[in-house]
Amino acid sequence: MSTALTPSTPRVSKGNAGRVARFLATRLALSLITLWLLSVIVFAGGQLLPGDIGRAILGPLADARAVAALNHQLGSDRPLLTQYVEWITHFVRGDMGLSYAYREPVGPFIADALAHSAKLGLLAFIVVVPLGIAGGVWAAMHAGRWIDRTISIAGLSATVVPEFVSSITLILIFGVWLRWLPIEASYPPGAGVLEQLKHLILPVLPLVLVFFGYIARMARAGTVEALDADYTRTAILKGLPQSVVIWRHVLRNALLPTITVAATQLGYMIGGLVVVETLFHYQGIGSLIYNAAKAKDFPMLEAGVLTIGVVYTVANLAADALQVMLNPRLRVRSGE
Amino acid sequence: MSTIVPGTPATPAVREPRFDQLRVLLRSPTFVVGVVIVLWWVVCAIGGRWIAPLDAYASDPLNSLMPPDHAHWFGTDQLGRDVFSRVIVGARDILTIAPLATLLGTVAGTALGLVVGYFEGWVDNVVGRAIDAVLALPLVIVALLALAAVGASNFTVILVIGITFTPITARTVRAAVFAERHLDYVAAAQLRGERAPYIMFAEILPNVLPPIIVEATVRLGYAIFAVATLSFLGFGIQPPSADWGLALSESYTLMAGGAWWTVVFDAAAIASLVVGVNLIADSVQGVLDR
Numbered sequence: 327m328s329t330a331l332t333p334s335t336p337r338v339s340k341g342n343a344g345r346v347a348r349f350l351a352t353r354l355a356l357s358l359i360t361l362w363l364l365s366v367i368v369f370a371g372g373q374l375l376p377g378d379i380g381r382a383i384l385g386p387l388a389d390a391r392a393v394a395a396l397n398h399q400l401g402s403d404r405p406l407l408t409q410y411v412e413w414i415t416h417f418v419r420g421d422m423g424l425s426y427a428y429r430e431p432v433g434p435f436i437a438d439a440l441a442h443s444a445k446l447g448l449l450a451f452i453v454v455v456p457l458g459i460a461g462g463v464w465a466a467m468h469a470g471r472w473i474d475r476t477i478s479i480a481g482l483s484a485t486v487v488p489e490f491v492s493s494i495t496l497i498l499i500f501g502v503w504l505r506w507l508p509i510e511a512s513y514p515p516g517a518g519v520l521e522q523l524k525h526l527i528l529p530v531l532p533l534v535l536v537f538f539g540y541i542a543r544m545a546r547a548g549t550v551e552a553l554d555a556d557y558t559r560t561a562i563l564k565g566l567p568q569s570v571v572i573w574r575h576v577l578r579n580a581l582l583p584t585i586t587v588a589a590t591q592l593g594y595m596i597g598g599l600v601v602v603e604t605l606f607h608y609q610g611i612g613s614l615i616y617n618a619a620k621a622k623d624f625p626m627l628e629a630g631v632l633t634i635g636v637v638y639t640v641a642n643l644a645a646d647a648l649q650v651m652l653n654p655r656l657r658v659r660s661g662e
Numbered sequence: 663m664s665t666i667v668p669g670t671p672a673t674p675a676v677r678e679p680r681f682d683q684l685r686v687l688l689r690s691p692t693f694v695v696g697v698v699i700v701l702w703w704v705v706c707a708i709g710g711r712w713i714a715p716l717d718a719y720a721s722d723p724l725n726s727l728m729p730p731d732h733a734h735w736f737g738t739d740q741l742g743r744d745v746f747s748r749v750i751v752g753a754r755d756i757l758t759i760a761p762l763a764t765l766l767g768t769v770a771g772t773a774l775g776l777v778v779g780y781f782e783g784w785v786d787n788v789v790g791r792a793i794d795a796v797l798a799l800p801l802v803i804v805a806l807l808a809l810a811a812v813g814a815s816n817f818t819v820i821l822v823i824g825i826t827f828t829p830i831t832a833r834t835v836r837a838a839v840f841a842e843r844h845l846d847y848v849a850a851a852q853l854r855g856e857r858a859p860y861i862m863f864a865e866i867l868p869n870v871l872p873p874i875i876v877e878a879t880v881r882l883g884y885a886i887f888a889v890a891t892l893s894f895l896g897f898g899i900q901p902p903s904a905d906w907g908l909a910l911s912e913s914y915t916l917m918a919g920g921a922w923w924t925v926v927f928d929a930a931a932i933a934s935l936v937v938g939v940n941l942i943a944d945s946v947q948g949v950l951d952r
Contacts, residue, residue: 487936597801
C-alpha cells in the first residue's frame with residue numbers, strides 16, 4: 327500500500343491471437359493424450375477384464391474346442407498389444423469392428439444412436455440452460471432469503487436423485503395417472519414435429535431435473551460474487567438503473583463459469599441417457615451401451631464407451647475455447 | 663481494507679477449533695434434517711429385520727399386488743411380499759456397498775494424492791492425465807463396462823466404484839498437499855531427517871483432512887446414486903435382495919396396470935436417502951471449506 331500506484335499498462339492486443347492459439351493448441355494436445363489413455367482404459371475394460379472372451383460369450387458349459395475356435399475367429403487369441411494396435415488404428419479410421427451380437431459393423435449403429443441421443447440431449451440442453459441460469463440468478467438476487475433457500479435445496483435435491491427414480495415418478499404422474507403424455511419415446515412413423523416433441527417431453531424432463539441444480543448452483547455462485555464486486559458497487563453508486571447493472575455488469579461476469587459447467591455437463595448428461603433411454607425405449611447411445619453390456623457385446627460396448635469419451639472431451643475443449651474467447655483475462659493464463 | 667494495519671505481517675485467519683465447527687453444523691437445519699433422514703435408514707439397515715412387521719422375503723402368490731390396507735401398509739408386490747417390510751429391509755445392501763466403495767476410494771485416493779502431491783514432477787503429470795481420462799466417462803458408464811466384463815456382484819460393485827473414485831479423490835488431496843508442501847513444518851521435518859512416508863502421513867495428512875472429509879461425503883452421495891442406478895439396470899445388487907433400485911426394476915412395468923404402491927415407496931426411499939446424504943455433504947462443505 328505504501329508504494330505509489332502505478333497505472334496499469336494497457337494490454338497489447340497484438341500478442342493475444344498468438345496466445346489464444348497457443349493456449350488452444352496446448353489444450354488440444356492434452357485432450358489427445360487424455361483420449362489415448364481413455365482408449366487404453368476402455369480396451370483394458372473390454373478385452374482384458376473378461377479374461378476369456380469366447381468363454382464369456384458361450385458360457386461356462388461350452389465345449390473348450392468351441393471356445394478356442396470362437397476366440398480364434400474373433401482374434402482374441404492374439405497378443406494383447408497386437409489386438410490393441412489393430413483395434414485403435416481401425417477405430418481412428420472409423421472402423422469400429424464387428425458386433426458380436428449382430429455380426430455386423432459397429433460403426434453405423436453408433437452413428438445412428440449418437441444422432442438420436444444428440445436430439446434428446448440438445449432438447450434437454452435448450453430447456454435447462456436458460457432455466458438453470460434464470461433460477462440461479464434469481465436465487466442470488468435474493469441471497470439468504472427463502473426464495474434462495476428454496477431454489478438451492480430444490481436444485482440440490484433434483485440434481486442428486488437418480489434419473490430412474492425421477493423418470494418412474496414422472497411416468498406415474500403424467501403417463502399413468504393424468505394420462506397427459508405418452509410414456510414411450512419412440513413415436514409412430516410419419517409423426518409430425520409436434521407429435522415427436524410430445525413423445526420426447528417425458529424423457530427430457532429427468533435430464534432437465536438433474537442439470538437444473540448444477541447450472542443454477544454455478545449461476546448463483548457467479549452472480550453472488552459479481553454482485554459483491556467493487557465494479558458492481560461503482561455501477562450502482564454512479565446511478566445506473568438496476569437492469570443495466572444486472573445485464574451489463576453482473577451477468578457478463580457471472581455467466582462465464584456457468585458456460586464451462588454447462589459444457590462439461592454435456593458429457594455427464596450422456597451418463598443419464600443410459601437410464602432414460604432404456605426406460606423410455608429410445609434408440610440412443612445410452613440404450614446401445616446398456617444392451618451391449620447385457621449381451622456382453624464387447625466391440626459394441628467399447629466403441630460406445632469410447633465414443634462417449636470423445637464427445638465429452640470435445641465438449642470440454644469447446645467449452646475452453648468458448649471461455650477464452652469470452653474472457654480476456656483467461657488468455658493470459660496458460661493451461662493448468 | 664480498513665482493518666489492515668500497515669506494518670503488521672498478514673496473519674492467516676485462526677482456524678476454528680473442531681468443536682466450534684460441530685456446533686455450527688448442529689445449528690444448521692440442512693445438516694440436522696440430513697442427519698435425521700440418514701440415521702433413520704442406518705437404523706433400518708442395521709435392525710431392519712426386527713423393525714419390519716412381516717418377513718420381507720416370504721412370498722404369498724395368492725395375495726400378490728394387493729393395494730395398501732391395514733395388514734400390508736404399503737401393499738404387496740408381484741410375489742405377494744410385504745412392500746413395507748421390504749422397503750425397511752432394503753436399506754441394508756445399499757448402505758453397506760456405497761459406504762465401503764467410498765471408503766475404498768477415499769483411502770486409496772488419499773494415499774495416491776499424498777504421493778503425487780509430495781513428489782510433484784512427472785509422477786504428477788502422468789497421474790493427472792490418467793485422472794482426466796477417468797473423468798471423461800460418467801461413473802455409470804465406466805461401471806457398466808467393467809461390470810459387464812467381470813460380472814456383477816456386491817464385491818465387484820464396491821471394487822469398480824472404489825477404483826473409479828480413487829483418482830477423483832486423489833486430485834482433491836493432491837491440490838491440498840500442494841498448498842502444504844512448501845510450508846515450514848514440512849521443511850523442518852525434512853531437515854530433521856524424517857522419511858517421506860512419515861512426512862506424508864503423519865505431518866501433512868492431518869492438515870489436509872478437511873478437504874478429504876468433504877470429498878468423502880460428496881463421494882458417498884455419488885456412490886449411493888451409482889449403486890441404486892446399477893442395481894436398477896441389473897448390474898448391481900442381485901435378487902433376492904430387497905434393495906430399492908432392484909425392486910423398482912422388477913416392478914416399474916407394473917405401474918401402468920395401476921400398481922403404484924410397488925414403485926412409489928421404493929422411489930421415495932431412494933430419493934430421501936440420496937437427498938439426506940447430500941444435505942449433510944452440502945453443509946459439511948459449507949463449514950469446512952471456509
